Amino acid sequence: MASPRRLSAAGWIGAAIAAVVILTALVSLVWTPHDPTVMDVANKLSGPGAAHPLGTDHFGRDTLSQLMVGARVSIAVSVVAVGLGVGLGVPLGLLAAARRGWIDEAVMRFNDLAFAFPALLTAVLITALLGPGAINAILAIGLFNIPVFARVARGAALPLWKRPFIQAARLAGRGRTRISLDHILPNIAGTLIVQATIQFALAILAEAGLSYLGLGSQPPEVSWGRMLNEAQTFLFLEPRLAVLPGLAIVLTVLGLNLLGDGLRDRLDPRLETGLETRREGG
Amino acid sequence: MTEPALLAVRDVVRAYPLPRRHPLAPAGTVRAVAGVSLDLARGESLGIVGESGCGKSTLSRLVTALEPPDAGRVHIAGHDPNTLPRMALRRLRRRVQMVFQDPMGSLDPRWTVARIVAEPLAGLAPDVPRADRRARVAEALAAVGLGAEALDLYPHQVSGGQRQRIAIARALVTDPDLVVADEPVSALDVSVQAQVLNLFLDLRARRGLALLFVSHDLDVVRHVTERVLVMVHGHAVETGPTEAVLSRPAHPHTAALRAAVPRIEAAWEGRARARHAGAPPPPEDVRPGDGCVYRARCPWAVDHCARAVPTLEPVGPGRSAACFRAREVMGG
């Protein structure tokens, strides 16, 4: 790594929160206190206690178990959605920066077009057209990530193409594709990683929003957004059901953002400049 | 049968579009290089001097085929790099390499020195086996005075002068005939600049390398090159043996450049320098066919300079200048 700088305290807190959420999701694969989908009407809307540390919902399902499984859904949706954005958007952005001309123009116009539709509206449209469900939510969120990553990759790559080391690579007989992969990509990786954590957090929020509208994961699947959706009916009766999944979302997104900021501070080369850097010494 | 000149440039023009002032304005262009010719033989050195924006850097990019000329020809060893098929261009590129101004910017910060210096081999010399690359790289580094311990360092771990040495090693690794250096020492401190200039002198002496040395610094050009070409607004206005041109300029611009260099002798001799004429016009105001490009700030300008365009005419042994009053300028 180019920089010996350590992650900041906030960055470590973010990393720790993200790790806990991921760990919870992984644990939920093999163990939850209760089966999150099993109803126990006798114990419905019971408060926190020994059997149910965080209480139960209106069907008597264990809230803690639901939250654990919800973490899994949130992470799965976000990973795939961001992966879709990175996988398609980054090559598109690199291509636009490398080729310029009409390819660049086309990619940028496609971007403008994508940004003309509010993200959530697009997502609502897609899930409404293709039918609600986790897969379509992923598709909807991922689709919006493509132009984001295309724009970020292009924006970071363009100034690099003017740098002398790229001209040196051209003199060394390297083609544009090769330069994009060998020189440009490693140099914009930091920017992309930071953007990915931001998009990851946004994807979690978007998934929650779609599920809350009833367009994301469908019952009996459990997700934080769904829990909020169902909790609203009992808002006045049992606010706990609305507060807990929201807190889970806030904590996860907060952790990811702290991590992203920490990484940015670490990777930002501008912070490495010293006092008198105008002329190069010995 | 003589072999073709190592480098022959004929009347190259390179124009860039100007931003339009309004939608219906004609698409204006500024000619960064406006019809320059030059020749360079094996083992020769030529300095290109001029102020920033005079087109000297653009010329270096035309010579290395980083950009194609809009008109005119570039020939390297008899081949036009802009019409060659890709494989032949690669072979040709092994013979022409470049050193850039900014020692930090010309090295990929995420690559090791070994990988940086090996890149031209990987891209241009597929016949060199992978196993031999490291040896060739170490050899090139040794030629610029760096040991094998530099191989696994990153650019930010070495000093500015060493970075420029690494860039020179990269240019040498394919054993080229010609190295184009674009302001290679202008970002360096004086003491380090001397180290790098010595290296260029040494490489020329030992390898018989031809050198195209672009710089704004007359003293530096005088030190490392045999011939010089002076540029103003994309035009070559004077050329000839460096020592002769700089000690007795035939073009007013060369004379002005020389007179403007601050001298330490001023400390005891007093500051006896002619006050300088007005500012140069912005490049887009200089149109071809408008008379001499330099006349707006030329103390020697006469009416004739606005009506006719001076061309490079012989003014001495191996020398030529594009000025109607060249003889007078040389005389006084």
Added chain:
Amino acid sequence: MAWFLVKRALALALTLLAASLLVFGVLEVLPGDPALLILGVNAREDTLAALRESMGLDQPALWRYLTWIGDLLRGRFADSLTYDVPVSELLLPRLAVSGPLALLSLTLAVALALPLGVLAAARRGRITDTAIMGASQIGIAVPNFWLGILLVLLFAVSLRWLPAGGFPGWDAGLGAGLAALLMPAVALALPQAAILTRVTRSAVLEVLGEDYMRTARAKGLSRGEALWRHGLRNAMIPVVTIMGLQFSFLLAGTIIIENVFNLPGVGRLVFQAISQRDLVVVRDVVVLLAATVGVVNFLVDLSYALLDPRLRHGAGAGSGRHG
């Protein structure tokens, strides 16, 4: 300046054209036969044919597209499939809710974010900065609909200061209307304000590091004077960009927030239209929203030109080393 604006206007027109084609294409092609969608798979063939004809579906697609756009440009809207009234009649009263809602939340966000961002930058590294940045970090992480729910729990359920949802209409008086919009606006605004605070802070910090700020200090201006006179206008350029992007988020946010608070707005209209497969409404409203976003971004470009004389005079970066 003129050239810059003409170019942006052309880009806007192009984007809108593409957007309308996209919406039209997706809605026409993707879900199959609209008539079938409306009437259901069990509908009789002759009923379907009649409906297709009345909707003009027997015409070529290009013709239908041109008719649609031509009508839209002349302010003529087709009838909604579910309500049997022109879309404009559905839209106008809902715009009277969503428009003020978006405006109110944007105002709240800006009024909160700009001073806080500047303050945090001016107090960089001190406790004020840390507190503001910490709060904004949390603000960004809060989903606006959940914030809406919390606000309802606090102000409507516990304190009973504000209505939990619904909209009395502007006829009920400005106060009642604003009271109904206050919580939704706050719920929408706070997360956006958090983002904008951070953007403002980093823009101001960036400017504080510029050479011309040192020139201003060397003139004898105090830190605050230099920031006020030389920093803010330069710092506004990135801030305005983000504000433009946020408008689009606010529009999207209304879909959810109007559902939380049960407001009869445009967002809710789209949402309902989609679930009822009212493609005419969806088509028109989505294009309208896209046009709004486009126009707002055009205004952002316009404000660049006002903020930055380099754009106004159509000059790129000067070449200028010459004397």
Added chain:
Amino acid sequence: MALLDIRDLTVTRPGAAPGAPPAPLLDGVSLTLDRGGALGLVGESGCGKSLTALAVMALLPAGLRAGGSVLLDGEDLLTASERRLCALRGRRMAMVFQEPMTALNPVRTIGDQVAEGPRHHLGLSRRAAREHARAVLDRVGLDPARVSPDSYPHALSGGQRQRAVIAIAVACGPALLIADEPTTALDVATQARILDLILDLVTDEGLALLMISHDLGVVAETARDMAVMYAGRIVETGPTARVLAAPRHPYTAGLMAARPQHDRGRPGQPLAAIPGVVPPPGARPPGCAFADRCARADAVCRTRPVLAGEPGGRHRAACHHPVEPPA
């Protein structure tokens, strides 16, 4: 009393890690500049010459600590209140920066930026300040008839911008003008004209000039006295003609020999480069900072040399084995 009297100025940067010792960037810098005098400060990048200028202006980057004293007219700037400093900056002392491209605010007109100081310090009305700005711009060679005071910086060439920066600096008639590499970013012909202008101002307005440059020629042309800095210390000082004609410190001599000088050097012959690199702050040897690169260095050089010279002479060098003056 000297106009500017810098005594034993130190600037330190806090240690990189907690507990690490602070790194000295400036180490015991002492300089004096009389009213109407001109002092050149030369050195390579990182030697601390710009930092010295910023310390005088009390505009050091955040986090750096200054010690010693900087007296302007006998008043210590290091202990003065921020309010007092604001009254002095631009009024009694002014500064011209290296980069004319970035030293001007891109969104305000040059007339506006020049008028700001006079409004602030001289209490001029908006209109009077504007008139004053026009006169100052005219004085620095930006004739309002040819270059409108309502121009924005981007419309000006590099030389014109530097003239505008100079106009800002001299607008309130300061006693001290600090020029930090004012021509480094400019072409050589433009540089000559800007130096002309600075010299004219110094002569006509009776300004004292602190000229900071890496270029010995620029200092030779503009300053009667000079000081050479190396690794945060003054290593040689004296009348410019004496120092350049017969440098006593091996570093000064090395700097001069490393220049390709057409009048003395022989083209094509190796230049006398100084081996090695400048030690970074925090890693400087305890004695003479130049010892590691110096051919004359021996065991004595592990103790720190003090500035010394002929008794009563003003030419002094900090070296245990100074270069002998030519007979």
